[in-house]
Amino acid sequence: MSVKDKNIVIGICGGIAAYKITYLVRSLVKAGANVQVILTAEAKAFVTPLTFATLSKNPVYSDYFDPHTGVWHNHVDLGLHADLLLIAPATANTLSKMAHGGCDNLLLATYLSAKCPVMCAPAMDLDMWAHPSTQDNVSRLKSFGNIIIAPTSGELASGLSGEGRLAEPEDIFQTIYNFFSDALPLQGKKALVTAGPTHETIDPVRFIGNHSSGKMGFAIAEALQRLGAQVVLVSGPTALKTPDNVQQLHVISAAEMLSQVEHHFDDADIIVMSAAVADYTPIEVATTKIKKKEDVFTISLRKTTDILATVGARKSSKQTLVGFALETDNELENAKGKLARKNLDYIVLNSMQDQGAGFAVDTNKVTIIGKDLNKIHLPLKSKMEIARDICEIIVDHQLIISEQS
Structure with a gap:
């Protein structure tokens, strides 16, 4: 088993690392996955819906309702039919809302409705990542069974260097691939x-x-x-x-x-x-x-x-x-x-x-x-x-x- 024919919902939050998810979406689609992208309003300041619609070959969702087409984007349906929900980059703000039941956008509503496994790939400045409140939120999400793809150390958008950098797209892809792979002897147990x-x-x-x-x-x-x-x-x-x-x-x-x-x-x-x-x-x-x-x-x-x-x-x-x-x-x-x-x-x-x-x-x-x-x-x-x-x-x-x- 691999990612082929898997329904993967990717939620993208507002951070400079959002551009890296283009490479991930391309790799997943190339591997045969069906990818549905949800952009937060803040994410659209860094990446465009058109880019992800082109790469995923699916419409991109951001709001509950599209006034131009009259289409209602059903967050319950998105959450129920996904094999995996990935939130990347996951900002400190979104992690906090996920940890405490916040629900003020389509992505968070989808998260709260999801019956599938959830992965989060955080990305933020090193002091934000190290802050006790962020670490408490991460621990809380782990206790829910969410899978955290830990950030790496390196140069950050602030110009500083340290832990908080989004895991590389190829590493996130490998984590997803391994999750669905039969190669792991206790997969599914x-x-x-x-x-x-x-x-x-x-x-x-x-x-x-x-x-x-x-x-x-x-x-x-x-x-x-x-x-x-x-x-x-x-x-x-x-x-x-x-x-x-x-x-x-x-x-x-x-x-x-x-x-x-x-x-x-x-x-x-x-x-x-x-x-x-x-x-x-x-x-x-x-x-x-x-x-x-x-x-x-x-x-x-x-x-x-x-x-x-x-x-x-x-x-x-x-x-x-x-x-x-x-x-x-x-x-x-x-x-x-x-x-x-x-x-x-x-x-x-x-x-x-x-x-x-x-x-x-x-x-x-x-x-x-x-x-x-x-x-x-x-x-x-x-x-x-x-x-x-x-x-x-x-x-x-x-x-x-x-x-x-």
Whole structure:
């Protein structure tokens, strides 16, 4: 599969980089795509509708209604029938409106109506791109599942040099091509990944938690996305940046993580449960700060719902389920027991005895055990490299599932 016969809507915003989209439209049409262009009013100050109508071989839309022809441009129809909506260049103003539901032109109305995947290629001056409000808007759009084609560094229209330059047309074309390509082994697959700790509230200022940084889960989410999967990442509190083109859902407690996992589980082909979920949570949560009075203080705890066992019980034969086990003693036997009890396809064993492995570090050393009890020992590597190794095993398992279907 490629871009041939794909319906691609390209929204062009008002910025000097708009001229570069002429090359992109030409390349897409040449590759067999059906391209429909929407220009914002500001974009027409930089490029003309006639140019894009000539290149796309389709009329160019800008307003809801054309007074000359009497034609109503239906934004719902545009959004429903597109295979992909690309907004490029995406200005800071448009990104902000997209992130917060603004709808004051045809392009934004089409975006809000779109049922297809959405890509954004931002372009702006380096200080605008680096501004916290812009970065917050980008993070918000990623959380919606929008794909961000990151700007590059280089000479900008202001005369300054830095990050904010529109990705080159050939790179945007390649991103689109890869998106529709069968070459990526997990293209068309949906993945659910959990990461980080959970915090179980004691009172308004205290909680029970653990030392998980989320780095392993985030690396797995990124690796799966690069292999073509559509990834939902459910993460407890971390300081990590959301991987590009991954939808991150933020949770705090084990109960919140369970709710999100159950909501997304049935749609997922691949489930990797790497979060360090609390085993116990306070029975009662104080509404005000508990004062330090007693020398010995007792909190009554109850077990949290075992998320991994819950999803293992409802796993279908078409899903790949991977769990993690962090052990301090009798590691191998404990991991094998967990593998069987929770109906996992694979379990990734961490030992706290291994130097450079475990929580809050950038490296890991693991043993991957399959349902057949075959073991793969991976030496100390970066967590990103470990993530790629785990994902290779997932790809192979998904291939076996496809062959058996």
